[in-house]
Amino acid sequence: MIPKNTICLWYDGDALEAATFYAETFPDSSVDAIHHAPGDYPDGRQGDVLTVDFTVMGIPCVGLNGGPAFRHSEAFSFQVATDDQAETDRLWNAIVGNGGQESECGWCKDKWGLSWQITPRVLSEAWTDPDRAAAKRAFDAMMTMRKIDVAAIEAARRG
DSSP, rough: OOSOEEEEEEESSHHHHHHHHHHHHHHTTTEEEEEEEOOTTTTOOSEEEEEEEEEEEEEEEEEEEETTTTTOOOEEEEEEEEESSHHHHHHHHHHHTTTTTTTTTTTEETTTOOOTEEEHHHHHHHHHHSSSSHHHHHHHTTOSSSSOOOOHHHHHHOO
């Protein structure tokens, strides 16, 4: 059954490669269907992979091989809540180590230009702490990081 709402992500011919990477990297993720173009189109030929239906951590997506006209931007990202430093490291390293790039405050970008926020639950709990001084200390610590260091966030929260 076709979901009522699906995230459509634009790729330049490599939607299947991206979907396969996501399915291999993130839990509850899969490549669900591959659809080939029934005719030629501006950035492809009949028989080329046109769309890929895939799931990323339970979220239905379609990758459209639409060509180079549109690029991903930081205005859209997947935010992944991690449970500990090991999971944070594994996901961050998978994205960055596969041709991606680091950014600040837990953000990184995969090799296709899609942004990811790898956010330990500890961080979200810390910066929303009702003790606003503790929240500020954790927030200030986060502002100095690229990949989030769980122990450093916990230490900053404690003071």
